[in-house]
Amino acid sequence: MDYGLFFVYLIACGAAAATGALFPTGAWYMALKKPVWNPPNWVFPVAWMSLYLLMSAAAARAATFEGASLGLALWSVQIAFNTLWTPVFFGLKRMRAALVPMAGLWLSVTATCLVFFTLDFWAGLMFVPYVVWVTVAGALNLALVQLNPEVAGGQTA
Amino acid sequence: MDYGLFFVYLIACGAAAATGALFPTGAWYMALKKPVWNPPNWVFPVAWMSLYLLMSAAAARAATFEGASLGLALWSVQIAFNTLWTPVFFGLKRMRAALVPMAGLWLSVTATCLVFFTLDFWAGLMFVPYVVWVTVAGALNLALVQLNPEVAGGQTA
Numbered sequence: 161m162d163y164g165l166f167f168v169y170l171i172a173c174g175a176a177a178a179t180g181a182l183f184p185t186g187a188w189y190m191a192l193k194k195p196v197w198n199p200p201n202w203v204f205p206v207a208w209m210s211l212y213l214l215m216s217a218a219a220a221r222a223a224t225f226e227g228a229s230l231g232l233a234l235w236s237v238q239i240a241f242n243t244l245w246t247p248v249f250f251g252l253k254r255m256r257a258a259l260v261p262m263a264g265l266w267l268s269v270t271a272t273c274l275v276f277f278t279l280d281f282w283a284g285l286m287f288v289p290y291v292v293w294v295t296v297a298g299a300l301n302l303a304l305v306q307l308n309p310e311v312a313g314g315q316t317a
Numbered sequence: 318m319d320y321g322l323f324f325v326y327l328i329a330c331g332a333a334a335a336t337g338a339l340f341p342t343g344a345w346y347m348a349l350k351k352p353v354w355n356p357p358n359w360v361f362p363v364a365w366m367s368l369y370l371l372m373s374a375a376a377a378r379a380a381t382f383e384g385a386s387l388g389l390a391l392w393s394v395q396i397a398f399n400t401l402w403t404p405v406f407f408g409l410k411r412m413r414a415a416l417v418p419m420a421g422l423w424l425s426v427t428a429t430c431l432v433f434f435t436l437d438f439w440a441g442l443m444f445v446p447y448v449v450w451v452t453v454a455g456a457l458n459l460a461l462v463q464l465n466p467e468v469a470g471g472q473t474a
Binding site for chain 1: 319321322325326328329330332333335336339340376377380381385386387389390391392393394396397398399400401404405408409411414418421425
C-alpha cells in the first residue's frame with residue numbers, strides 16, 4: 161500500500177464525511193417510521209469512519225497494481241455519489257429523490273469492488289464491507305420511502 | 318485517451334453536476350450584493366459543462382501514462398469537494414462555511430493540474446481552464462461573503 165495515496169484518498173473521504181456534520185439528522189428524521197431492522201443511531205458514524213479508512217486503504221493498495229485505472233475511476237464515481245446522497249436525503253429531505261444517488265452509489269461501489277478483486281484479493285476484500293453497508297443503507301432508504309410515503313417527496317419542517 | 322475511462326469519469330462529474338439542479342440559485346442569491354466583475358448567470362452552466370468534459374478527458378488521458386496514481390487520487394479529491402460545495406452554498410446558504418470546501422476544491426484542482434503536467438502536457442493543459450474557473454469561483458465566494466456579511470453565515474429565507 162502507498163501511504164501517500166492513502167492520505168490523499170482519505171482527504172476525498174473527508175469531503176464526503178463532512179456532509180454528515182453539515183447535514184445532520186433532525187427531528188423530522190427521528191419522527192419517521194423505521195423498519196424493525198433499522199440499525200441503532202450510534203452504528204452509522206462508526207460504520208462510516210471504518211469504511212472511509214477501508215476504502216482509502218483499498219484504493220491505495222489497488223493503485224500499486226498494473227491496470228488499476230478503471231478501478232480508480234470507479235472509486236471517483238462512488239465518492240462523488242457518496243458526497244451527493246447526504247445533502248439530498250438530510251438536506252433537502254427528499255427521500256424518494258435520494259434513491260437515485262443511492263442507486264448510483266450502490267452500482268459504483270459494487271463495480272469498484274469487483275474490479276479491485278480482479279487486481280488484488282486484498283483490495284477487493286477491503287471493499288466488501290462497503291458493499292454490504294451500502295446494500296443496508298439502500299434498503300433502509302427504500303424502506304423509509306415505503307413506510308413514510310406522505311413525506312418521501314420532501315418536507316419543509 | 319481511453320474512451321471507456323472518459324465515460325466513467327463523466328459519470329462522476331454527473332453526480333457533481335446534479336447538485337446544480339438539486340440546489341438551484343434562488344431569490345436569496347439574486348438579492349445578494351454582487352461584485353462588478355460577477356459573470357452573467359448564463360456563463361455558469363456553460364462553464365461547468367465544458368469543464369466536466371475537459372476534466373474527464375484529462376483524467377482519461379492521464380490514466381494512460383505510467384505513474385498516474387497520484388494525479389488520479391487527487392482527481393477523486395477534487396470531485397468530492399466539487400460535489401460538496403454546492404449543497405453548502407446554495408442548500409444551506411452558508412456562504413462563509415462554503416469557503417472551506419472551496420479552498421479544498423481550489424487546492425485539489427491546482428494539485429491535480431500540476432501533477433497531470435508532470436505526466437503529460439495535454440492532460441495538464443486540459444485542467445488549466447478548471448484552475449482559472451475555480452479561482453474565479455473562489456474569488457466570487459469570498460466577495461459575496463465580504464459584500465453581504467449580515468447573511469454570510471446562513472439564512473433561513
